[in-house]
Amino acid sequence: MKNKIIILAIVLFLIILSFLIIDENEIVFECAENIQYQFEYQSDFIEPDIKAFCQKKTFRFIRIELEIEKSGEVDTSVLGKYSIVYKAKKDDQENEIALEFSVVDTTAPIITLVETEDYFTEYGSEYIEQGYSCFDNYDGEITDKVIREVKDDKVIYTVTDSNGNTATKEREIKYIDTTPPTISFDAPFTAIEVGGDYYVGFSAYDIKDGDLTKNVIITGEVDVMKVGIYTLSYVVSDNSGNVTSVERNVYVYKKQADVEHLNPTGKIVYLTFDDGPSRHTSRLLDILDKYNVKVTFFVIGKNNAYFDYVGKAYRKGHSIGNHTYSHNYSKIYSSVSAFYTDLNYNGELIFQQTGQYTKLIRFPGGTSNTVSKKYCKGIMSALANSVISNGYKYYDWNVSSGDGGNGNTNSVYNNVIKGIKKYNVSIVLQHDSKGYSVDAVERIILWGLSNGYTFLPLDLSSPTCAHRPNN
Known part of the structure; x- marks a missing residue:
């Protein structure tokens, strides 16, 4: 019985041994389940947990672990796909496995806002940017790619890097109201x-x-x-x-009475207007009608498009004075005769409108002008005497509105009122060729009427206001 058991064991051993001899070897790889196949740009590459074994195909539990040779690398500083081959050998057998990895950029850029605690925007005003910057781990500085949008009470900053990653940040605008109603x-x-x-x-x-x-x-x-x-x-x-x-x-x-019924109290204002008529003269006449105020127009005939206003003004009771036809300094002040030629031609045009030859004169630039020196020495002194000898009376002014330059309505008003306050009798220089000067007239009249002044037109009996000739 004992011998039979021994023989049976030997037979069984020989059978197993024959199977082992017949059973082929194979090389296999085992990979861990948590292998990372995708890596972020510039991150650390983590080697996968891989083992190689040489084992029997049937009796797989009979195995030995083999050394692995690796070929290929993953460079996380360069985007792309990578392949690493793992190879194992045993005697005349070998096997290999290739794993595919990728390096990607899925990290959104970082937007950094400059924020000052006490920075406020005036309510109703446009927000003035405090500042911001943007950095991307792949593209670097991309502040210039940021798109700003002001919406409601927020500023929305949006940026997309070259790999399609988008970042958004919001800034709440802090308002302050210091603007009075x-x-x-x-x-x-x-x-x-x-x-x-x-x-x-x-x-x-x-x-x-x-x-x-x-x-x-x-x-x-x-x-x-x-x-x-x-x-x-x-x-x-x-x-x-x-x-x-x-x-x-x-x-x-109180609306001023007709001139013939006025009894001036001593505070008299003569408003005079040079260089018209113009497109503003009609409006000026309406203002004067409203308060029944009469003034003096020193007109120039070259403004033929509006010259019918001369007749209209005269029929309304305003005085008309001669300011020469051309108002051309180089022409009228070249000689005494040249002045009279220009003056007389203008006088005829005035006569055609009024039926009267006016004897009121204002010299272009005023009697004290110095521009005439360029054309004829001593001509203003000569003309000042000559016109009187010929029955004319010339008027300058003692209150200037300052509308000869680049003024405005308020400055004209202030200049006139300031000047009127200095005199009992004021002759005011304005120009109805200047719209902003005409705009000041109504307030000037209202101030005068409310303060007891009487407005009159000039005539030959009016007080003289003559500058001393400077040529």
């Missing part, structure tokens, strides 16, 4: 004839709070039965505490 009036001034009703149309608006007209507080009183200049005060505040206060003059005037 505005008070606007319906008209540039308010004028009321004595005994009339008055209404001052106005509105108040705030850039943040909107219409604040109902919040305006008005102080001051106007006596519509008494000529004078009255001041009303308008005050309004917004919800941020900004306050606006403006004053409004209300002129209470």
Whole structure:
């Protein structure tokens, strides 16, 4: 019995041994399940966990681990696809496995905003950029690629790098309201004839709070039965505490009587207008009609497109003076005879409009001009004496509006009022060829009427105002 067992064991061993001898070897690779096949740009490459074994095909548990040879590298500083071959050998057998890896850029750029704690934007104003920068791990500095969009109360910054990665950042705009409300009036001034009703149309608006007209507080009183200049005060505040206060003059005037019925009190104003008529003269005549004020026009005939206004002005009771036809210094001041030729031609044109030869003269540039020296020495002294001998009377001025240069309506008004206050009798120089000067006339008249001045046109009996010739 014992011998039979031994024989059976030997037979079994021989059978197994024969199977082992017959069973072939194979080389296999085992890879870990957590192999990383994709790597971010500039990241560390992690070697995969790979093992190689030589084992029997049938009895796979009979195996030995082999050394692995690797060929190929992954460079994470360069985007692209990479292949690494892993090879193992055992005697005359070998096997290999190729793994595919990729280096990619999926990292969005970083937008950095410059932020100052006490930086505010005035409400209603455009946000002024504080600054920002943008850096991408692959492209580097790409600030110039950032797109800004101001939307509602935010600034949205968006950028996309060369690999299609997009970053967005928002900045909340911090607003502050230091802008006071505005008070606007319906008209540039308010004028009321004595005994009339008055209404001052106005509105108040705030850039943040909107219409604040109902919040305006008005102080001051106007006596519509008494000529004078009255001041009303308008005050309004917004919800941020900004306050606006403006004053409004209300002129209470009495329309001037006809010239023949006037009894001047000693404060007299002669408004004179040179270099017309022009496209502004019609408007000026309407203003003068409104207050029954008569003035003097020193006209030049070369303005033939508007010269019919000379006749209209004359028929309305205004005085017409001769300011030469051409107003050309080099021509009229070349000689005494040249001056009279130009003057007389203009006089004929005036006669055609008025039926009268005017004896009122104003020299172009005034009697004291120095420009005439370039054309004829001593001519102004000669002309000043000559015109008187020929029955003319020339008028200069003692109040200049300053409208000969680049002025504005307010400066004209202020210059005239300042000058009038200095004299009992004022001869004011303006130009109805200047629209902004004409725009100042109504306020000048209202100021004068409200302060007891009488406006008159010049005639041969009017007080003389003559500059001393400088040539």
